[in-house]
Amino acid sequence: MFKKSLILLVLLLPVFAFAEDVKFPKMEGWQQDGEVKTYNRDNLFERIDGASEFYFSYAFEKLYVAEYKKGDAELTIEIYDQHDPVHAYGIYSMERPPSADTKPIGLEGYYDDATLNFTTGKYYVKMNTYHVENAGETLLTKVAQQLAPTLCADPKLPAQYAAFPQENMVPHSQQYVSTNFMGLSMMGSAFRAKYTGSEGDFTLFIMHKKDRDAAAETMKKYQEFSQAETIGTKEGEYTIDDPFNGTIYLLWKGNYLVGTSGKVTPKKAFVLAKETMANLKQE
Structure with a gap:
């Protein structure tokens, strides 16, 4: 079990996969599954049907999605461009559970049941894992802490x-x-x-x-x-x-x-x- 946990605590390389103005991390032992997918106001419903109007009300501009695999384990990163920090923090705050144990990831983030969400600058980032045992929170936190500075170097509360x-x-x-x-x-x-x-x-x-x-x-x-x-x-x-x-x-x-x-x-x-x-x- 200890050895398995060590394997899951991957080190992030200082290399990123570009998707226009956002950069996705490349992680040792993980393979990106396909190309980065992008969504705009015309096709966001294909990704979050039923919730797209809510995101539009927070000035949504674009969504970037990257998926990774490592054996049976999966990791997904969604980066929402919400136009400005006011709207990015706004939609994050509306979806944040009242009991969330927030962390200084980007501007602010939290982990909850295989999911880690955070906001920084004009971005709202949602990450989740599947079949990552024991170290899911550690993995997502490590990825988030590496990703956040590439999106906004100095986030401030509006x-x-x-x-x-x-x-x-x-x-x-x-x-x-x-x-x-x-x-x-x-x-x-x-x-x-x-x-x-x-x-x-x-x-x-x-x-x-x-x-x-x-x-x-x-x-x-x-x-x-x-x-x-x-x-x-x-x-x-x-x-x-x-x-x-x-x-x-x-x-x-x-x-x-x-x-x-x-x-x-x-x-x-x-x-x-x-x-x-x-x-x-x-x-």
Whole structure:
């Protein structure tokens, strides 16, 4: 068993197979099974039928797939080009299990039952093995750590995710909802993170609009939807009685809307919103 495990703990060679602007690793003892396959928006359904629309909503551009074999063992690497780090981390965060034991692979990654996923730069990478006993996690981690720097040399958490205050935030709960935030089409996309407080659990969110006019239009439509007695048109603090999502505390400044939903006091909500707003770059 010990000898078998040693064989599986392969060393990666500093050689890569190119596929346009991405490079796949060549591994000692493993043979690439066929050519690298590529998919775009026209044929992604051939690879992930039923899930392609979800990937499109996160600015999907291209998928590269390489498959390897070593005897009966198999290893597959999928590299999704999601256009930019915001969308790459976004779709990764939506698929990441809440209980994931995250690791500093690329920007962030995790291993779960013969699968290792990570994100770095504009890429979301999904890797899995079959019939690799005992050392599957070690193998995938070794491959991922070699692959990640070739995709992005210096990955950083995009500013909107990094803007959330750390105190009382549930670890690794930052996410990006690409459309229909809170189930409302008028809201569009939003960044969110979960928190625990004295009143209970709540969500802090950031809506980044293209400019002040777009933020103003969202505010107008949201107030109309909530049947506000008067429609506020000035930047500042708002309390929205959302018939679907309960009381929402919302701070509007420039092209950003920062708010909370859930069990939180107005005072705490606006303190957090102001702290978050201060961490954001106005445009």
